[in-house]
Amino acid sequence: xxxxxxxxxxxxxxxxxxxxxxxxxxxxxxxxxxxxxxxxxxxxxxxxxxxxxxxxxxxxxxxxxxxxxxxxxxxxxxxxxxxxxxxxxxxxxxxxxxxxxxxxxxxxxxxxxxxxxxxxxxxxxxxxxxxxxxxxxxxxxxxxxxxxxxxxxxxxxxxxxxxxxxxxxxxxxxxxxxxxxxxxxxxxxxxxxxxxxxxxxxxxxxxxxxxxxxxxxxxxxxxxxxxxxx
Amino acid sequence: xxxxxxxxxxxxxxxxxxxxxxxxxxxxxxxxxxxxxxxxxxxxxxxxxxxxxxxxxxxxxxxxxxxxxxxxxxxxxxxxxxxxxxxxxxxxxxxxxxxxxxxxxxxxxxxxxxxxxxxxxxxxxxxxxxxxxxxxxxxxxxxxxxxxxxxxxxxxxxxxxxxxxxxxxxxxxxxxxxxxxxxxxxxxxxxxxxxxxxxxxxxxxxxxxxxxxxxxxxxxxxxxxxxxxxxxxxxxxxxxxxxxxxxxxxxxxxxxxxxxxxxxxxxxxxxxxxxxxxxxxxxxxxxxxxxxxxxxxxxxxxxxxxxxxxxxxxxxxxxxxxxxxxxxxxxxxxxxxxxxxxxxxxxxxxxxxxxxxxxxxxxxxxxxxxxxxxxxxxxxxxxxxxxxxxxxxxxxxxxxxxxxxxxxxxxxxxxxxxxxxxxxxxxxxxxxxxxxxxxxxxxxxxxxxxxxxxxxxxxxxxxxxxxxxxx
Numbered sequence: 052x053x054x055x056x057x058x059x060x061x062x063x064x065x066x067x068x069x070x071x072x073x074x075x076x077x078x079x080x081x082x083x084x085x086x087x088x089x090x091x092x093x094x095x096x097x098x099x100x101x102x103x104x105x106x107x108x109x110x111x112x113x114x115x116x117x118x119x120x121x122x123x124x125x126x127x128x129x130x131x132x133x134x135x136x137x138x139x140x141x142x143x144x145x146x147x148x149x150x151x152x153x154x155x156x157x158x159x160x161x162x163x164x165x166x167x168x169x170x171x172x173x174x175x176x177x178x179x180x181x182x183x184x185x186x187x188x189x190x191x192x193x194x195x196x197x198x199x200x201x202x203x204x205x206x207x208x209x210x211x212x213x214x215x216x217x218x219x220x221x222x223x224x225x226x227x228x229x230x231x232x233x234x235x236x237x238x239x240x241x242x243x244x245x246x247x248x249x250x251x252x253x254x255x256x257x258x259x260x261x262x263x264x265x266x267x268x269x270x271x272x273x274x275x276x277x278x279x280x281x
Numbered sequence: 282x283x284x285x286x287x288x289x290x291x292x293x294x295x296x297x298x299x300x301x302x303x304x305x306x307x308x309x310x311x312x313x314x315x316x317x318x319x320x321x322x323x324x325x326x327x328x329x330x331x332x333x334x335x336x337x338x339x340x341x342x343x344x345x346x347x348x349x350x351x352x353x354x355x356x357x358x359x360x361x362x363x364x365x366x367x368x369x370x371x372x373x374x375x376x377x378x379x380x381x382x383x384x385x386x387x388x389x390x391x392x393x394x395x396x397x398x399x400x401x402x403x404x405x406x407x408x409x410x411x412x413x414x415x416x417x418x419x420x421x422x423x424x425x426x427x428x429x430x431x432x433x434x435x436x437x438x439x440x441x442x443x444x445x446x447x448x449x450x451x452x453x454x455x456x457x458x459x460x461x462x463x464x465x466x467x468x469x470x471x472x473x474x475x476x477x478x479x480x481x482x483x484x485x486x487x488x489x490x491x492x493x494x495x496x497x498x499x500x501x502x503x504x505x506x507x508x509x510x511x512x513x514x515x516x517x518x519x520x521x522x523x524x525x526x527x528x529x530x531x532x533x534x535x536x537x538x539x540x541x542x543x544x545x546x547x548x549x550x551x552x553x554x555x556x557x558x559x560x561x562x563x564x565x566x567x568x569x570x571x572x573x574x575x576x577x578x579x580x581x582x583x584x585x586x587x588x589x590x591x592x593x594x595x596x597x598x599x600x601x602x603x604x605x606x607x608x609x610x611x612x613x614x615x616x617x618x619x620x621x622x623x624x625x626x627x628x629x630x631x632x633x634x635x636x637x638x639x640x641x642x643x644x645x646x647x648x649x650x651x652x653x654x655x656x657x658x659x660x661x662x663x664x665x666x667x668x669x670x671x672x673x674x675x676x677x678x679x680x681x682x683x684x685x686x687x688x689x690x691x692x693x694x695x696x697x698x699x700x701x702x703x704x705x706x707x708x709x710x711x712x713x714x715x716x717x718x719x720x721x722x723x724x725x726x727x728x729x730x731x732x733x734x735x736x737x738x739x740x741x742x743x744x745x746x747x748x749x750x751x752x
Contacts, residue, residue, distance in 0.1 A: 065538055065542075067539075067542045068538060068541045068542050068545070071541070071542045071544075071546045072541075072545050074546070075546075075552075078549055078552045135534055135537050135538075139594070156537040156538065156540070157537050157538075157541040157543070157544045157576055157579075158541065158544070159548065160544065160545050160549075161548065228598070229604065239611070239612070240604060240607075240611075240639075241612070241635065241636065241639045243636070244635065273630070274599070
């Protein structure tokens with residue numbers, strides 16, 4: 052895929068914001084689809100799946116969370132939520148609906164394109180070097196993007212997969228939230244730790260037998276997370 | 282920042298005054314009762330004594346008169362007197378013609394002269410007087426059939442003794458009553474002041490930001506009025522504050538959408554600035570700079586409205602101080618060599634909100650860069666259980682009178698007006714203050730330690746105790 056073919060779907064009901072964001076993204080050389088409602092977004096995505104989806108939470112009709120969940124049912128496309136608030140409720144709800152990252156209005160287009168680039172890099176990254184990592188019943192094959200739990204294949208979003216690979220590549224080593232934010236999301240120190248927390252939670256519901264008593268992904272209080280090697 | 286009060290010279294508290302009133306009231310009532318009791322007791326005792334003594338004296342006088350004959354001399358009198366009825370503590374003196382029969386312990390000279398002359402004149406009488414410094418009652422009866430008088434001198438000392446004993450008892454009772462009054466006063470004042478104290482505590486809690494504080498129903502018709510009006514007042518206050526905060530928050534939210542359009546549009550123009558004329562480029566630069574400033578102002582106002590609405594929440598985690606400071610320096614493109622660690626603890630942690638602490642530090646750095654002619658050093662040190670992060674600049678410093686005001690909103694200090702490229706929102710330092718306060722720490726500005734010109738801003742935070750790490 053060359054950069055010029057990268058397709059971005061922006062879902063935003065405010066026409067002026069939509070147009071301005073389209074202009075800014077087109078400056079980066081990306082091609083942009085627009086949708087002003089959730090329904091329109093789902094139709095557009097089915098017809099022409101994008102490489103990255105940008106969803107505003109406040110939409111008339113079905114809201115951004117629901118659009119996100121609907122897309123997640125069929126696709127692991129990177130999703131960025133756009134919130135009008137930095138409130139924990141909106142951010143966490145957006146991430147739990149399946150978003151990979153979030154931005155708060157008013158965002159700088161530079162920040163937006165940096166987020167998109169990080170997600171695209173992640174979406175295509177499958178060259179982590181290690182061919183196969185096995186920890187008890189958990190098998191990660193980075194090159195093929197495959198995760199097996201007790202010989203059963205698990206479906207992860209790309210961000211969840213990258214997160215698991217980072218942890219699994221360093222079994223037993225504690226990775227701080229800041230480490231993980233840098234490695235998986237390409238954020239600096241001041242990245243939002245809630246991204247890591249919610250993604251770890253989501254990852255646990257998929258790879259752990261009992262997410263409340265994790266066997267693999269262990270929380271190290273005050274330090275970060277680690278993958279238990281035995 | 283408390284207002285100057287008029288100096289208190291000598292003022293008692295309400296509790297002391299209530300206690301004092303009860304004690305004084307108790308004392309006054311018991312003294313009055315004691316006085317009344319003693320007066321009546323004295324009257325009663327003395328009257329009884331006088332009445333019985335007078336009755337016996339009259340009787341004795343008539344018996345003496347009957348046994349006397351015109352030929353009797355003073356030598357005959359003791360024999361008759363001995364046969365008369367004795368009054369307890371009384372002694373008899375008799376005059377016959379010009380001779381006196383004195384009593385064993387009392388001479389004729391001891392009799393009150395005015396009474397003697399009255400009796401001698403022929404009318405009976407009685408009089409109280411002091412003989413040998415003891416109270417006595419003298420009853421005199423003239424024996425009209427002879428040239429003779431009969432005197433009975435009654436010692437009233439026992440009455441006085443009884444009265445003295447009574448006085449001691451009543452006095453003790455008065456003292457005890459006063460003490461009891463003081464005790465009741467203490468109890469009453471505590472009880473009376475309890476609702477007041479509760480109001481005081483509630484008001485302090487509200488002033489401290491706990492706007493949902495209310496007074497409990499006291500089940501007392503007198504206090505319910507106070508409770509109700511207090512709660513209504515707080516309700517109105519809370520409503521007012523929340524409404525103000527919500528308004529600021531709503532305004533900020535509403536501004537976010539147009540700001541997003543503006544920011545994206547300006548970025549497109551920036552990307553194509555080569556296509557613009559010189560004049561358009563200048564206009565674009567002005568637009569860009571003030572748009573950035575406007576965005577920051579909106580963001581800061583929104584944050585301030587959270588502080589004011591009491592909804593600013595901490596997303597706490599354990600933060601390694603060194604990483605935090607290093608990251609803040611990187612964000613501002615400052616060389617890491619200006620970071621001085623004055624503490625041997627390499628893994629110093631605080632429990633806090635990374636975003637807020639980072640912003641506080643960042644605001645101090647921005648402040649130092651823009652208004653302090655650049656940052657010269659950032660140091661980390663510890664004292665007791667406190668971590669201090671100090672940011673020093675080489676500007677003119679902050680005059681002592683400006684040092685607390687500088688943390689007020691939209692305060693631009695003494696350097697106001699000297700700034701051409703001011704891009705700050707004017708809220709930066711006030712947000713540092715709020716953010717650090719939220720963490721239970723404090724921030725202040727002082728002179729640089731090395732005596733050179735410049736300001737030294739210090740953030741002080743409680744250190745995370747061992748085993749208190751919280752993710």
